[in-house]
Amino acid sequence: MAAETRVHSFGEGYQLSVVDRLGTWLSTRRVRSVLGNVDGVTVADVGCGYNARFGMSLIDQVAKLVAVDVSLSPIVCAHPRVSGVVGALPDVLSQVPSGSIRHVVMNSVLEHLDEPIETLRELRRIAEPARGVVFVNVPTWLGKRALEASAFRLGLSPAAEIDDHRRYYSKRELWSSLRAAGFLPSEITVHTHKVGLNAYGVCRQRR
Numbered sequence: 001m002a003a004e005t006r007v008h009s010f011g012e013g014y015q016l017s018v019v020d021r022l023g024t025w026l027s028t029r030r031v032r033s034v035l036g037n038v039d040g041v042t043v044a045d046v047g048c049g050y051n052a053r054f055g056m057s058l059i060d061q062v063a064k065l066v067a068v069d070v071s072l073s074p075i076v077c078a079h080p081r082v083s084g085v086v087g088a089l090p091d092v093l094s095q096v097p098s099g100s101i102r103h104v105v106m107n108s109v110l111e112h113l114d115e116p117i118e119t120l121r122e123l124r125r126i127a128e129p130a131r132g133v134v135f136v137n138v139p140t141w142l143g144k145r146a147l148e149a150s151a152f153r154l155g156l157s158p159a160a161e162i163d164d165h166r167r168y169y170s171k172r173e174l175w176s177s178l179r180a181a182g183f184l185p186s187e188i189t190v191h192t193h194k195v196g197l198n199a200y201g202v203c204r205q206r207r
Helices: 018-035 053-057 074-078 091-095 116-126 141-153 159-163 171-180
Strands: 042-046 064-069 082-086 103-107 133-139 188-193 198-204
Touching: 018 053, 018 103, 018 133, 018 198, 042 053, 042 116, 053 064, 053 103, 074 082, 082 091, 091 116, 103 116, 116 133, 116 171, 133 141, 133 171, 141 159, 171 188, 171 198
Parallel strands: 042 064, 042 103, 064 082, 103 133
Antiparallel strands: 133 198, 188 198
8 A cells, every 4th residue: 555654464464453354345236236146257356455345356257366565465365376476556556467358346445645746647557458447446535434333432443544635525526537537438437335434446448
């Protein structure tokens, strides 16, 4: 995630809370509904967390999973269908060839980054031209209130994760970020989910 301060990935060295597991499950359902059939394709899970929970849920279907984060479980990296890419965003994505990924997923990562637009440009670069799909999920300003209450008042989420947030997004702000990264307006759709706590953008490459 953020190159200057981030040295551990999500879920490294601790068990996910009930709130985190619920949020991950809801996001996974949304991503799966957007991507559809992933049989035999290459999927990149960017900012996947230590155990690459989403990406590994697809491992029996995909041809290859590219798992990207500042640290990864040796169990994940040892899987024959996993290509582990370890390092800070956006620079680490230079290791991924242009146009090599059918589906690129970045779930609850952009809000942590010092260089969000540069990272989105890299996601666009590595997605397959003409048919690649880039999925980006972020917390909204309404989500900020819920996340901070869970972490700082109720102790139900790791406070360090929420203290690492650089920004929150409205649908308009997410659309503008995706457009600034080079996606065309005809390629971008933006929606909210989780009763408005998150926004997600789906970019379908058309060129």
